[in-house]
Amino acid sequence: MTVTQSENTTTGHTTTGHAATAAAATGAAGPATGPAFALLGTVQMSLIFALTSLVVPLPTIGREFSLARDDLILLSAAYGLTFAGLLLFGGRLADRFGGRRVLSAGLLVFAVASLAAPLAQGPGILLAARFAQGVGAALTAPAAMAVLRAVFPQPAAYGRAMATWGGLSVLGATAGNLLSGVISALAGWRLSFAVPVAVAVTALVLAPRLLPATPAGAGRSLDLPGALLATTGISLASYGLVLTDAHSWGSSTVMVSLLTAAALLLAFPLVERRARDPLLPLGFLRDRRRVLALSAIGLTAAGTATTFVLLSLHLQQDLGWSALRTSAAFVPFAVVLLAAGRAAGPLVARYGAPLVSTAGLVTAAAGLALLALTGLAADIPYAYGLLPGLVLLPAGAAAAFAGAAVVATDGVEPHQAGLAGGVMNTAMELGPTVVFAAVLALGSDTISLAVSAVAFAAVAFLNSRVK
Known part of the structure; x- marks a missing residue:
């Protein structure tokens, strides 16, 4: 649905970005908007926390289970493979059966899988648990956004909520990266699963009390052929890209995965044209503003995640830093991200979501450029080398993500809230997976950071040209 410029301006100038502010400003939507938003936001952060929680302790897990590099890559990617592959289907399930019902089902799967993972005595059970976590998350994440739409039924109130929602995933990823290193060093990697278990169980208990019941989409059918093509295609593409860490692009394993994925994804729009209720209505992506906003979301997620991985490996492997010291180096990143996330909403309210998103992309590009220039230099002190980039990147990422989230969901009808999610x-x-594969292909961390900076600047330029 294309939104007019006047509608964009109205939405942009009524958007705030802090959970408490959003709750206070939307009191007319119901007395429980604040607690409901807090519950849904905590769930969203927990899903991304769980996605990144094995990044730092992965070498420890490899030594404990005597895993080869290929096995570690699969273990690291397992959650993301099912999560990314099933998200579109999860969104349509939420639209078909009701957001709160699918949310509860997803939380139950997520909780059981998160409990099974730390109890695993062998790599097979741990791998299966990570796959199952991704399934639960793929049901939960879009359903949470469908419920959020019901909590804030007015477009202006929903826009205010989305300005805050946009930064929660980046914050959850940062928390997962930071806390997993601390928890692993102090108490072992298994304890990191306590966070998603506690959040999922609490949400299951509180959901019936705090969240509104969302209506099912009566009369709608499920596009199972489209779901099969999208899920298998996205999962195989992600798997093939992840494999490039250990295999060349021309290897049979990588090529079979990528070529099969390409064939399935090329067939997907042909099937969607004939579907009664398509998994992804092709018209949903005809709005250039929405496509650019989704590109900004993917790029921002990719830039922050890839930077964390590259710098974590550099500090530990090249400079010999401990996991705790490495985590401490990213504390300013987390503090700035949190502060920028709180400020992003009021900025969107004053200047509009597109402008804030563009400014955020430019700021993040500057941070990445600084990291490329000085961040990997061993002879430059932390305060002059890493710190400036670790301040600018999260400041820009929070603003870019918040503004893009508002634009990406602007004008979405309530019955498509799960689809939008x-x-x-x-x-x-998909953003981090694609960019990480590109980083491996480039073969140089410095060049990768520089190319990422250029990509951010390019999307910012394109974003500024769309009216």
């Missing part, structure tokens, strides 16, 4: 989360999950 699935598409937005898919962009957020």
Whole structure:
């Protein structure tokens, strides 16, 4: 649905970005908007926390289970493979059966899988648990956005909520990266699963009390052929890209995965044209503003995630830093991200979502450029080398993500709230996978950071040209 410029301006100038502010400003939507938003936001952060929680302790897990590099890559990617592949289907399930019902089902799967993972005595059970976590998350994430739409039924109130929602995933990823290192060093990697278990169980208990019941989409059918093509195609593409860490692009394993994925994804729009209720209505992506916003979301998620991985490896492997010291180096990143997330909403309210998103992309590009120039230099002190980039990147990422989230969901009808959630989360999950594969292909961390900076600047330029 294309939104007029006047509608964009109205939405942009009524958007705030802090959970408490959003709750206070939307009191007319119901007395429980604040607690409902807090519950849904905590769930969203927990899903992304769980996605990134094995990044730092992965070498420890490899030593404990005697896993080869290929096995570690699969273990690391397992959650993301099912999460990214099933998000579109999860969104349509939420639209078909009701957001709160699918949310509860997803939380139940997520809780059981998160409990099974730390109890695993062998790599097979742990791998299966990570796959199952991704399934639960793929049901939960878009359903949470469908419920959020019901909590804030007025477009202006929903826009205010989305300005805050946009930064929660980046914050959850940062928390997962930071806390997993601390928890692993102090108490072992298994304890990191306590966070998603506690959040999922609490949400299951509180959901019937705090969240509104969302209506099912009576009369709608499920596009199972489209779901099969999209899920298998996205999962195989992600798997093939992840494999480039250990295999060349020309290897049979990588090529079979990528070529099969390409064939399935090329067939997907042909099937969607004939579907009664398509998994992804092709018209949903005809709005250039929405496509650019989704690109900004994917790029922002990719830039922050890839930077964290590259710098974590550099500090530990090249400079010999401990996991705790490495985590401490990213504390300013987390503090700035939190502060910028709180400020992003009021900025969107004053200047409009597109402008804030563009400014955020430019700021993040500057941070990445600084990291490329000085961040990897061993002879430059932390305060002059890493710190400036670790301040600018999260400041820009929070603003870019908040503004893009508002634009990406602007004008979405309530009956497509789950679809919007699935598409937005898919962009957020595919971005890091694609960019990480590109980083491996480039073969140089410095060049990778510089290219990422150019990509951010390019999307910012394109974003500024769309009216």
